[in-house]
Amino acid sequence: MIKAILTDIEGTITRISFVKEVLFPYAAKQLPTFIRANANKPDVAEQISAVKALIEKPNADIEEVISALLIWIDEDKKITPLKQLQGLIWQTGYEHGDFKGHLYPDAFDFLQAQHNNDITLYVYSSGSVKAQLLLFKYSDYGDIRSFFSDFFDTKVGAKQERTAYNTIVELLPFQAEEILFLSDVTGELDAAQAVGLKTLHLIRDGQASTKAHPYINDFSQFKLEQLV
Numbered sequence: 001m002i003k004a005i006l007t008d009i010e011g012t013i014t015r016i017s018f019v020k021e022v023l024f025p026y027a028a029k030q031l032p033t034f035i036r037a038n039a040n041k042p043d044v045a046e047q048i049s050a051v052k053a054l055i056e057k058p059n060a061d062i063e064e065v066i067s068a069l070l071i072w073i074d075e076d077k078k079i080t081p082l083k084q085l086q087g088l089i090w091q092t093g094y095e096h097g098d099f100k101g102h103l104y105p106d107a108f109d110f111l112q113a114q115h116n117n118d119i120t121l122y123v124y125s126s127g128s129v130k131a132q133l134l135l136f137k138y139s140d141y142g143d144i145r146s147f148f149s150d151f152f153d154t155k156v157g158a159k160q161e162r163t164a165y166n167t168i169v170e171l172l173p174f175q176a177e178e179i180l181f182l183s184d185v186t187g188e189l190d191a192a193q194a195v196g197l198k199t200l201h202l203i204r205d206g207q208a209s210t211k212a213h214p215y216i217n218d219f220s221q222f223k224l225e226q227l228v
């Protein structure tokens with residue numbers, strides 16, 4: 001019996017183009033100024049050190065760090081220090097009303113219904129926990145952070161690694177088979193399934209390289225009984 005749902009964000013409850021055409025360009029545009037202005041603040045300095053370690057240049061100057069981050073944004077790399085910095089940068093955009101957190105209408109209805117039905121909701125996204133909280137605080141539907149009981153990002157591991165799902169299950173008051181994982185990416189669903197979670201694939205554009213998991217095109221097709 002499903003008692004909890006762990007959901008991905010991009011491509012599952014949020015349109016991919018919102019992330020790729022709104023959030024990422026905003027972060028790329030603001031990042032050089034943001035890093036130069038805030039490099040000495042502890043939360044930014046920590047991420048700059050992590051970037052230097054990843055590029056194996058402990059003495060890299062600030063411009064080299066910025067170049068590495070911009071390349072990673074361009075390549076959509078899910079690298080933890082980049083994702084943490086993006087969250088910090090997006091805060092200004094949300095607070096200034098430059099954009100709102102996009103949610104598919106069917107996803108909002110689904111999340112609200114499950115929350116009202118006492119299904120415990122969790123989020124696992126490559127976007128940092130800060131970025132997740134911002135998206136839900138400033139969503140198209142107002143502040144919906146209270147729908148969710150906890151949030152996970154790449155600090156628990158990459159989304160296609162089984163160990164990340166093991167870590168999440170160990171932190172939750174549910175057995176793996178009581179948790180349904182929602183994603184648009186087969187590799188993520190495979191990893192979650194390998195540690196015992198139930199899986200449901202969101203195939204929003206009607207196309208997928210594989211259909212190895214139960215799937216729906218949007219949440220109006222969701223039927224819990226098909227998964228048990």
Ligand SMILES: CSCCC(=O)C(=O)COP(=O)(O)O
Nearest residue numbers: 008009010125126127131132
């Ligand atoms: C939390 S909104 C920003 C989304 C993001 O940066 C990202 O990389 C999306 O990855 P996901 O794991 O949600 O597909």
Ligand SMILES: [Mg+2]
Nearest residue numbers: 008010011184
């Ligand atoms: Mg996704």
